Amino acid sequence: MASYRRFKPRPARRPIEDPRPAPLPGTVVDAVLRFHDEEHDQGGGRTLLRLSKRRLAERDVAQALGDLASRAARVAILWNERESQIIRVLEAA
Numbered sequence: 001m002a003s004y005r006r007f008k009p010r011p012a013r014r015p016i017e018d019p020r021p022a023p024l025p026g027t028v029v030d031a032v033l034r035f036h037d038e039e040h041d042q043g044g045g046r047t048l049l050r051l052s053k054r055r056l057a058e059r060d061v062a063q064a065l066g067d068l069a070s071r072a073a074r075v076a077i078l079w080n081e082r083e084s085q086i087i088r089v090l091e092a093a
Contacts (some may be wrong), residue, residue: 021091027063028072029089036077045082050075079090 036049055061056069065072074092079085 024071024075024089024091025068027069028075029077029086031061031064031068031072031077032077033079033086035064042078045080046087047079047081049077049079 032049032051035055037052037055038048038050040048040050042048043072051061051072053073056065056073062069068076071091077089078087078090080087
């Protein structure tokens with residue numbers, strides 16, 4: 001006669017945490033494009049767009065960003081002037 005073992009349920013595993021930050025919301029990118037006040041020429045028709053601390057403190061910008069204002073302070077957009085399009089969105093850690 002075959003003997004059967006009683007199986008014990010495995011303890012619940014903790015989900016593996018993703019070390020990557022959450023994706024950047026489109027509202028932050030839109031706000032940087034719309035409200036930027038810093039433009040740094042990168043050459044070749046490219047410009048780096050950013051929001052200054054002074055601009056982030058303004059009421060209309062603060063309302064548009066809400067809780068995402070601190071994250072928008074770390075975002076820069078590399079903009080192609082000739083094509084009028086985004087080349088890359090950069091976020092500091």
